[in-house]
Amino acid sequence: MIKLTRLDGEEFILNADLIKYVEQRPDTFITLTGNDRIVVSESPEEVLRRTVEYQRSKRLIPESTVR
Numbered sequence: 001m002i003k004l005t006r007l008d009g010e011e012f013i014l015n016a017d018l019i020k021y022v023e024q025r026p027d028t029f030i031t032l033t034g035n036d037r038i039v040v041s042e043s044p045e046e047v048l049r050r051t052v053e054y055q056r057s058k059r060l061i062p063e064s065t066v067r
Contacts, residue, residue: 001016005041005042019051027039
């Protein structure tokens, strides 16, 4: 689970396993596996960083793979 922020400043927790893809247009859009879309204030790079950190905490990605 990763903590993100909606454009109105509301924080929420997202199950990162449900992320299908992330794009910037210019806001950051996250499309989930069910095709729902969420717009967040974090950059795509930050969403990626938090997602990788989450996966590492589950030990699905080795420490040295992504930096």
